[in-house]
Structure formats: structure tokens, C-alpha cells
Amino acid sequence: MQALQIAVKLAKPTIGLIKNFYPATPAKLAALIQLCAVGICLAVYLFTLKISEHSIPLPACVLACALIATSFSVFTKMAVWWRYINFLFPISLWASQSLHIPTTFYLISFLLLVVIYWNTFQSQVPFYPSSVSLWKLVIKIIPKNRPIKMIDIGCGLGDLILNIAKHRPESEFSGIEIAPLPWLVSSLRALVKRSNARFAYKNYLNMSLKEYDVVFAYLSPVAMRQLWEKASQEMRPGTLLISHEFKIPLLEPYKTVKAHKEATITYVYMMR
Secondary structure, eight states: OHHHHHHHHHHHHHHHHHHHHOSOOHHHHHHHHHHHHHHHHHHHHHHHHHHOSSOOOHHHHHHHHHHHHHHHHHHTTOOHHHHHHHHHHHHHHHHHHHTTOOHHHHHHHHHHHHHHHTTHHHHOOOOOOOOHHHHHHHHHHSOOSSOOEEEEETOTTSHHHHHHHHHOTTSEEEEEESSHHHHHHHHHHHHHTTOSOEEEEOOGGGSOOTTOSEEEEOOOGGGHHHHHHHHHHHSOTTOEEEEESOOOTTOOOSEEEOSSTTSOOEEEEEOO
């Protein structure tokens, strides 16, 4: 009970520290949260060791650290995936030491994550795979009475574009990706399937959107304002900007659709 009271007392000034630091880039904020959680758990551990012959078991300390970090993530309104990262980080670190996992495993894992997520820490756009129901929905949304030119911003492994291109061979479909491995996989898939879809290793901020009839994006809440600023300046009147799951702030969509009753909303914006 005393240990819990101390943890609560230490948490209050820590919350103040995080408030002063916030907002910050997610990676820096996550690092600060981990340091604060470790500091609180270490203080409680040393206190109980001083007043009692029995110290808190290390696994319990690790779990407490993970829970505190997750709580701070919720408090600072970090994205959901950062909450999972903050929860799993101390547990993974402890497990690696306890199980004596070879360091080579971590090197390989790190390199794999780099080529998959690349600059996600800066762009704040994680890898979101699309579903079959979403592919079918987008096919229904895009214009049907003429050939079109469509691009998927952050295409991942290329599923959506490859599928739509198969159903609309008369039109041009492309995807861009800033993570090396997903771009390579999508390009190879297009080659193997002899698809007319094309994939490029590119950032949409460094290209023009004026030639496209449809721009599809499945990004993140953080990226939506910047996407709209670029799209509204470059896309032609009557063209469509489709954003799955994430709405553009302070802007009402032309229409909202769902693949099925329980599905996530897809927002459709018509350029004027």
C-alpha cells in the first residue's frame, strides 16, 4: 500500500513534466514517458527495499513500468500504436535479458523494421494494410464511365491498386511508398502478375497531384491537414480525394461510405 501511495505521489509531478514537454514528436515523447516510468518504478523499488526485507519482484516492476508508460501515453493522447509500443518496450527489454536472446536477433529485427517503416517516426504514418472489402468499395466509388488516372498515397504492399487495376484495365493506376521494402514488394508483385499498375519509391509531398482523377490515402490523423493543403492547391475541380478512416479536420466530405455496417468510414472529398 505504501509503495502504491509513493507511486501516485511521484506520478503527479511527472505528469507536469510531460505537460511541459508536450506536444513533441512521438518518438521523443515516448522516450520521455519510458524514462519517467522507469524513474517511478525505480524509486518505489528502492523505497520498499529500504523499509522491508523483501523487495518487489523484478517481473512485477517491469509490468508496473509498462502499465505506467501506457497510462502516460493515454494521458498525452498518443496514437494507439504508440500505446502498444510503450507497453511492450519494457517487457521486451526484460525478456531479452532473461531469455538471453542473441544480439544478432535484434540487429536483424531492427534492420527489418527500418526497411518496412523507414521514416514513420517523422511522417507519423504507420503501415496500414487494406482489406478486400475496402478494395471493392473503392471500385464502386471511382468514376466508371471513362478511363481515369488514380494514385494510392502510401500504397504499402500494393494490394488495393493491384486489385483495382485488374478490374479496370482501361485506366492508369499507380502507388507510391516511402518505405523501401513495401515498395519493392509491390513492384515485384506487379511484375509477376503482369499488372498495368505502377509503383514508385516516392514521397507525395515531392510530386504533383494535378494529373490524377482520384487520389486515395490511408494515412493517419496527423497527415490529413497537410494532405488537404496540397490536394486543394493541385487537384482539378471535379476530381476525388478519398481518405479511408481519417477525416480532414474542419472539412465536411462530399460523402461518407462504408463497405459494410461494421466497417470503418471512408471519406470522399470532391475538389471544387
